[in-house]
Amino acid sequence: xxxxxxxxxxxxxxxxxxxxxxxxxxxxxxxxxxxxxxxxxxxxxxxxxxxxxxxxxxxxxxxxxxxxxxxxxxxxxxxxxxxxxxxxxxxxxxxxxxxxxxxxxxxxxxxxxxxxxxxxxxxxxxxxxxxxxxxxxxxxxxxxxxxxxxxxxxxxxxxxxxxxxxxxxxxxxxxxxxxxxxxxxxxxxxxxxxxxxxxxxxxxxxxxxxxxxxxxxxxxxxxxxxxxxxxxxxxxxxxxxxxxxxxxxxxxxxxxxxxxxxxxxxxxxxxxxxxxxxxxxxxxxxxxxxxxxxxxxxxxxxxxxxxxxxxxxxxxxxxxxxxxxxxxxxxxxxxxxxxxxxxxxxxxxxxxxxxxxxxxxxxxxxxxxxxxxxxxxxxxxxxxxxxxxxxxxxxxxxxxxxxxxxxxxxxxxxxxxxxxxxxxxxxxxxxxxxxxxxxxxxxxxxxxxxxxxxxxxxxxxxxxxxxxxxxxxxxxxxxxxxxxxxxxxxxxxxxxxxxxxxxxxxxxxxxxxxxxxxxxxxxxxxxxxxxxxxxxxxxxxxxxxxxxxxxxx
Amino acid sequence: xxxxxxxxxxxxxxxxxxxxxxxxxxxxxxxxxxxxxxxxxxxxxxxxxxxxxxxxxxxxxxxxxxxxxxxxxxxxxxxxxxxxxxxxxxxxxxxxxxxxxxxxxxxxxxxxxxxxxxxxxxxxxxxxxxxxxxxxxxxxxxxxxxxxxxxxxxxxxxxxxxxxxxxx
Numbered sequence: 001x002x003x004x005x006x007x008x009x010x011x012x013x014x015x016x017x018x019x020x021x022x023x024x025x026x027x028x029x030x031x032x033x034x035x036x037x038x039x040x041x042x043x044x045x046x047x048x049x050x051x052x053x054x055x056x057x058x059x060x061x062x063x064x065x066x067x068x069x070x071x072x073x074x075x076x077x078x079x080x081x082x083x084x085x086x087x088x089x090x091x092x093x094x095x096x097x098x099x100x101x102x103x104x105x106x107x108x109x110x111x112x113x114x115x116x117x118x119x120x121x122x123x124x125x126x127x128x129x130x131x132x133x134x135x136x137x138x139x140x141x142x143x144x145x146x147x148x149x150x151x152x153x154x155x156x157x158x159x160x161x162x163x164x165x166x167x168x169x170x171x172x173x174x175x176x177x178x179x180x181x182x183x184x185x186x187x188x189x190x191x192x193x194x195x196x197x198x199x200x201x202x203x204x205x206x207x208x209x210x211x212x213x214x215x216x217x218x219x220x221x222x223x224x225x226x227x228x229x230x231x232x233x234x235x236x237x238x239x240x241x242x243x244x245x246x247x248x249x250x251x252x253x254x255x256x257x258x259x260x261x262x263x264x265x266x267x268x269x270x271x272x273x274x275x276x277x278x279x280x281x282x283x284x285x286x287x288x289x290x291x292x293x294x295x296x297x298x299x300x301x302x303x304x305x306x307x308x309x310x311x312x313x314x315x316x317x318x319x320x321x322x323x324x325x326x327x328x329x330x331x332x333x334x335x336x337x338x339x340x341x342x343x344x345x346x347x348x349x350x351x352x353x354x355x356x357x358x359x360x361x362x363x364x365x366x367x368x369x370x371x372x373x374x375x376x377x378x379x380x381x382x383x384x385x386x387x388x389x390x391x392x393x394x395x396x397x398x399x400x401x402x403x404x405x406x407x408x409x410x411x412x413x414x415x416x417x418x419x420x421x422x423x424x425x426x427x428x429x430x431x432x433x434x435x436x437x438x439x440x441x442x443x444x445x446x447x448x449x450x451x452x453x454x455x456x457x458x459x460x461x462x463x464x465x466x467x468x469x470x471x472x473x474x475x476x477x478x479x480x481x482x483x484x485x486x487x488x489x490x491x492x493x494x495x496x497x498x499x500x501x502x503x504x505x506x507x508x509x510x511x512x513x514x515x516x517x518x519x520x521x522x523x524x525x526x527x528x529x530x531x532x533x534x535x536x537x538x539x540x541x542x543x544x545x546x547x548x549x550x551x552x553x
Numbered sequence: 554x555x556x557x558x559x560x561x562x563x564x565x566x567x568x569x570x571x572x573x574x575x576x577x578x579x580x581x582x583x584x585x586x587x588x589x590x591x592x593x594x595x596x597x598x599x600x601x602x603x604x605x606x607x608x609x610x611x612x613x614x615x616x617x618x619x620x621x622x623x624x625x626x627x628x629x630x631x632x633x634x635x636x637x638x639x640x641x642x643x644x645x646x647x648x649x650x651x652x653x654x655x656x657x658x659x660x661x662x663x664x665x666x667x668x669x670x671x672x673x674x675x676x677x678x679x680x681x682x683x684x685x686x687x688x689x690x691x692x693x694x695x696x697x698x699x700x701x702x703x704x705x706x707x708x709x710x711x712x713x714x715x716x717x718x719x720x721x
Contacts, residue, residue: 119570123577128624131570148624302618305611 005135005166006035009099012142014042016177018070020061020421022046022054024081026074027114028101031166036072046421046451048414049443051078055085056414056441057421059094063401064376064419066215068095068149075102076114079160080121084408087125089156091405092236093213095149096156097142098122102131104164119160127155135168143178150180153300154213183299185316185324193312194328196269196293202337203229204267204289206252206281209236209404210274210298210318217397219322220273221245226326228333230341232260234275235385235404239395249341253281255386255537259344261547264289266340272296274318277307278405279543287546297321349539349552355507358531360384360460362508364391367430367458370515375399375428378416380437381409383466386537388432410440413457417444420453428519431457435487436465445498448524456518457526459491462533470536474551484533495526504528558587559613560632560639560710563602564718566625567593571600574623582616584608588707599627603709628718632710642706643667643688645679648699657698665691676701 003011009032013021021043025033036045048054051073058069069089073082079100089096103112119131128148130141138161145157197203211220217240224231224247232252233240241248250257252264264270270292275281282288285308293311296304297318304313314321351361364387368375373394378401379385385402392400401419403411416431423429438459448455460466469483495502501523503514511529518525540551565571572591579586590603608616613631621629632639645667649655658677662669667681681691685708692703 120573123570123574124581133569300622302615302622304618306615306618 001172002169003172004031004035005138005161005168005170006031008135008139008170008172009142009161009166010035010039010043011172011174012139013070014039015143015175016068016146018043018068020044020046021070021072022048022057022061022418023072024048024051024054024074024078026078026101028075028103028163029072029078031163032072032099032101032161045072046417046447048417048447050441051081052084052410053414053417053441053444053447055082055098056088056408056411057418058096058098059085059089059411060378060401060415060418061422062089062094062096062418063415064398065422066398067422068097068146069418071096071098073098073100074114075100075118076116078114079116079118083121083125084406085414086122086156086158088403088406088408088411090125090127092209092403093154094156095154097145097149098156098158100158100160101166102160102162105162106164108162118158122158125156126158129158130160132159132161132165135165135170138165138170139172143175147178147180150178152181152183182317182320185314185320188314190325190328193295193314194325194330196295196312197227197271198330198332200267200269201334202266202268202340203227203271203334204263204269204292205229205231205271205273206234206264206275207231207237207240207273208234208275211237211240212274212397214274214299214318216274216319216322217241219319219326222326223322223329226331227329228338229271230263230338232256232263234278234281235389235402237274238389238392238400238402239397243393243395251389254283254541254543255390255539256281258348258539258547258550259341261541261550262344263341265291265547267292270294272298272310273322274298276303279307282308283541284544284546351538358505358507358511358529360387360531360535361391363458363460363511363529364388365393366508366512367515368392368394370512370519371428371430375430376401376416376419376423377430377432378402378412378419380412380433380440381407382434382437383462383470383535383537384432384434384437384460387460409437412437413441413444413448413455416455416457417447417453420455421451425453429453429455431455433457433459434466435459435461435463435489436485439487439489442494445495445500445524445526449499453524454522455524456515457524458515459526459528460531461491461528462531462535463487464533466535467537469533473534474540475542491526491528500524500526502526502528504530506530556607556609558605558607560634560637560708561604561606561617561620562628562630562632562710563604563620563626564594564628565600565602565623566627567598567600568625571625572602574625575602575620578619578623579604579606579616582612582619584612584616590707590709592709603707605708630718632712636714637710637712639684639708639710640682641685641688641708643679643681643683643691644704645681645692645695645700646676646702647679647695648675648701649677650675651699654699661691661694661698664694667691
């Protein structure tokens with residue numbers, strides 16, 4: 001049948017099973033929005049305050065549901081506003097399809113109104129991108145975009161479509177949804193790899209977001225339990241193993257547990273699973289696990305030996321690799337190694353409680369204790385993000401949404417909106433933020449209110465750009481350049497102004513009460529938590545350091 | 554780390570923008586491209602690229618891995634120069650108005666087996682194909698004459714013997 005390009009877009013989305021999208025209309029996108037209007041019974045479009053919010057919403061939707069997030073924007077500024085969101089998704093391997101409209105073909109390249117070369121701009125922050133040249137190639141290009149976004153190491157794909165192509169007519173033939181392809185695990189000597197693990201006296205696992213993306217939580221748990229291997233997670237893998245599980249040592253890296261970092265430095269075999277030795281984990285690439293044989297399991301061959309030289313590598317989807325490896329791994333116990341670890345655990349940093357002052361770890365604990373384990377937490381970036389990663393005790397997999405690679409302040413609200421939409425408002429969504437990050441994208445409150453999304457925003461207000469402040473305090477002689485903004489924002493009033501509920505609390509009892517009230521309200525709520533400006537994220541290893549440089553004050 | 558000349562062969566989808574994508578990757582990782590040569594192949598959907606760059610082995614392996622990951626990359630491999638045929642084309646315009654200019658040009662052409670492909674008033678143009686070293690040698694000799702313009706294509710290269718890669 002003959003359809004317009006815009007109609008073809010909506011049909012292909014339906015083919016792919018897309019029923020929720022995020023975005024913002026504009027001149028070049030008028031045809032597309034008209035087509036979306038006409039199929040609004042099949043595809044619900046969520047309008048955000050800003051395209052950046054829409055891109056983070058598509059990202060949060062994808063992380064929370066495992067489906068591909070879809071975001072629309074118009075040409076020019078609409079498209080450039082997506083850039084941060086696309087880069088965020090790229091760094092964390094999140095499947096996303098961004099559809100931007102551009103000026104008509106005859107205006108492309110003429111510095112036309114609201115024209116940018118978005119395919120060029122997003123070249124290095126997308127897994128791939130397309131500038132559609134004709135309506136005939138539109139449907140298959142979109143299908144290929146979905147295929148690429150979901151296959152192998154996942155990531156964002158951008159499709160840029162000139163306005164005249166969205167109006168042009170073309171024959172449309174429906175097709176089935178694309179099936180993502182997983183690269184075949186490369187051949188390797190499973191026995192030899194298992195032997196290294198079986199012979200280890202002090203084995204250790206460092207796992208990352210690849211475990212989550214592959215859905216290999218159970219396989220990882222089986223390996224950890226069967227071979228009795230202590231394990232620590234990168235920020236991207238919080239929630240993959242339960243907080244209290246015997247061999248889960250906690251977060252590794254710059255703000256990781258002392259025990260996790262110590263174990264990494266003392267182990268004789270280190271298994272890196274779905275992780276990429278980022279500079280927040282392998283702070284000193286020469287000294288990271290320098291006494292260990294490192295075995296790296298990852299889907300992306302280009303990650304092998306990128307940051308840290310490894311002894312052996314298995315390239316493949318984590319779930320498939322672990323399934324193949326497990327039968328060769330012997331059931332064993334490492335009593336002596338576990339005893340050593342237990343001694344380090346006694347030295348782990350434990351923050352002190354307070355009744356009078358709000359303490360970050362207590363806020364996290366109260367939040368968890370009063371939330372179902374299925375609750376989803378979306379964070380912004382900075383101190384509160386690290387506290388969340390350290391102290392949220394009840395986390396299911398895919399319940400911790402955070403910008404790990406890019407470190408995007410302002411990610412959280414959009415992500416929370418996407419997660420709330422993606423889970424049909426059936427799961428509690430908490431947005432953990434700070435006065436710094438929240439000021440970046442608090443405008444998305446209007447989105448939460450418009451769609452009545454009961455997101456609880458917890459604002460850690462230390463009247464400082466906390467992480468910058470902390471570094472300036474430690475490394476820059478307390479010269480707090482531009483990190484004490486002295487803002488006078490009245491969060492309760494602003495919340496109310498947006499049509500949300502606002503609370504302010506200064507001690508843990510008030511917080512507990514406010515949190516419970518927010519939960520019962522079923523509305524978007526903001527809870528401002530006043531905390532001390534000098535609260536630090538501890539422990540801390542300075543950039544380039546090792547566990548020997550751990551700071552706890 | 555030892556920096557050395559590295560030769561890369563890529564077979565890529567013949568699409569708009571594919572070259573930008575590849576050069577952008579090199580640029581981001583601080584690799585300067587010494588020369589780059591692109592042409593379509595017997596399959597019109599596939600282009601062949603020869604890139605000459607320099608850098609240490611570790612960084613080179615990384616850029617190789619990252620380039621391999623590009624959706625439009627079909628095949629990529631590094632060439633071992635000693636098992637490969639490296640060729641470059643030179644066009645050299647010499648000024649013949651100077652004393653002995655014309656005889657010098659003719660002698661140079663004869664010495665290297667280069668062809669004179671244009672003979673205009675005051676200039677001749679030599680065409681020469683050879684290895685990069687041979688071209689360097691010719692140009693060294695040409696310094697005794699008056700060079701008015703020159704261009705070289707950059708290296709295009711192929712392995713000797715049986716083709717070791719496959720493209721669907």
